[in-house]
Amino acid sequence: MENLELVQGDMMNKESLVKAIEGVEVVSPANCYKKESISADIEGNKNLIEAAKIKGIKRFVFLSIVDCENAPNVPHFHAKKIS
Numbered sequence: 793m794e795n796l797e798l799v800q801g802d803m804m805n806k807e808s809l810v811k812a813i814e815g816v817e818v819v820s821p822a823n824c825y826k827k828e829s830i831s832a833d834i835e836g837n838k839n840l841i842e843a844a845k846i847k848g849i850k851r852f853v854f855l856s857i858v859d860c861e862n863a864p865n866v867p868h869f870h871a872k873k874i875s
Contacts, residue, residue, distance in 0.1 A: 801843075803836025809843035819844045820853040 801812030813819060821837040844852050 803839060804832060806839040806843050809840050810846050813843055813847055813849065816849060818851040818853060819849050820855065
């Protein structure tokens with residue numbers, strides 16, 4: 793994975809994401825692990841999707857979890873269910 797690069801931006805600040813993904817070909821969203829921050833997670837991923845559109849990124853990889861609705865007490869699974 794020599795072409796893999798980790799970039800950092802503020803998921804709640806779309807402009808920081810646009811800057812962070814400059815020159816990136818593939819984007820994969822972040823996820824929260826606490827129920828208290830799920831709304832921020834959803835808004836943050838919307839910002840990331842919009843930033844990817846602005847930059848013309850053609851590949852956006854969204855990962856989910858099969859049967860995540862069967863584990864409502866696992867915050868990460870809950871975030872995937874409602875995303």
